Amino acid sequence: MIRILNNGACGRMGRAMASNILQEEDMTIVAAVDVKGAGADMGILTGGPAIGVIVEDDLETAIKRSRPDVMLDFTNAQAAIKNIRIALTNGVACVIGSTGMTEENIAEIAELSKAAKTPIFIAPNFAISAVLMMRFAAEAVKYMPHFEIVEIHDSHKLDAPSGTAMNSAKLICDNREAFSQDQPHSFEVLPGCRGGDYQGARVHSLRIPGVLSVQDCIFGAPGQTLTIRAESTNRECFFPGVALALRKIRNLEGLTFGLDKLL
Numbered sequence: 001m002i003r004i005l006n007n008g009a010c011g012r013m014g015r016a017m018a019s020n021i022l023q024e025e026d027m028t029i030v031a032a033v034d035v036k037g038a039g040a041d042m043g044i045l046t047g048g049p050a051i052g053v054i055v056e057d058d059l060e061t062a063i064k065r066s067r068p069d070v071m072l073d074f075t076n077a078q079a080a081i082k083n084i085r086i087a088l089t090n091g092v093a094c095v096i097g098s099t100g101m102t103e104e105n106i107a108e109i110a111e112l113s114k115a116a117k118t119p120i121f122i123a124p125n126f127a128i129s130a131v132l133m134m135r136f137a138a139e140a141v142k143y144m145p146h147f148e149i150v151e152i153h154d155s156h157k158l159d160a161p162s163g164t165a166m167n168s169a170k171l172i173c174d175n176r177e178a179f180s181q182d183q184p185h186s187f188e189v190l191p192g193c194r195g196g197d198y199q200g201a202r203v204h205s206l207r208i209p210g211v212l213s214v215q216d217c218i219f220g221a222p223g224q225t226l227t228i229r230a231e232s233t234n235r236e237c238f239f240p241g242v243a244l245a246l247r248k249i250r251n252l253e254g255l256t257f258g259l260d261k262l263l
Contacts, residue, residue, distance in 0.1 A: 001070045002070065003039060003069040004028065005062060005063065005068035006021070006032045007034070007074070007075060008054050008075040008098075009033060009042060010034040010055060011043065013074035013097060013235060015031075016075050016236070017072060017235075019046035020236070021096075021243075022048065024243065026247070027171075028130075030053070030067070031068060032045075032056065032062075033056050033057065033058070033062050035079075035135070037054050060086050060090065062078065069092070070250070071083065072242070073096045073097065076098055076158060077098055077099065077102075078098030078100075079098070081109075082107055084112065085112060088112045088118050093121075093250055094118075094121065095245045097105070097122065097238070099124055099159055099164075100158070100163065101157030106255070113256075119253055119255075119256070121252060121255075121256045122256070123257070124166070125232065125259070126242050126259055127237045128237075128241060128259075130213075130215070132230070133229070134164075134168050134171050135260065136166065138175050140228065141172045141173075141175050141176050144178075144219035145176045146219065146220045147201055147220070148195070149165050149169060149204065150215070151203070151205055151213075152166040152211050153208075153212070154209060154212060160205035160207070161205045164215055165203050165215060168215065168217060169201060169203055170198075172201070173198065178199035181200055181201060212234065213230045241259045244259070
């Protein structure tokens, strides 16, 4: 039985993942942590009956009391870094879905994991469709090197670009030479309207109520375009990837980044 501490328990992803975990025979939630909602029962938060797991607001106390095998964290970049330090220091493996972490953050986490001899898994996106989109896009750029990325999320998402967009840009650009796609004398009438610049390619972030997650990788060549899209319409699509990570984390070593490493 995999003993899970659900961190960010009261958030939309935390509640959605808990609802699915509670239906699995080889997993159990032994603790729930959130800076908001302390005192609520995790089962009731998922829309089901009470399960006796009460949300707490102190991560280290919860770890020492419940002795989890793994911490599942869907919070935000700033909180996740602090949570990871606490979990690894206490020998708790980590599955992280929080996005917005920098390359410096990732490097620090890798060192912490190595020093603590405790594995950590981080994925910018747990949907299989997103993994396939990135894989196909990384192949497409070999033949169509001009591309741009457009990602759309709900207006509540704080970081931009999304972790998926940043990881996509990196994977794609690993397969092409960096060059500017802008015309020499081009200019922006509205500053920022051309999006962020990643090795010469543009990345655009839209934040619109009612959208969960959409990303287009758009490639162009004379007389033709190719669009590779991944779209998530509900949070249920993330659980197969989360479950895979929860089941495999204890057999990993150090930092593993990206769901593709587990497929």
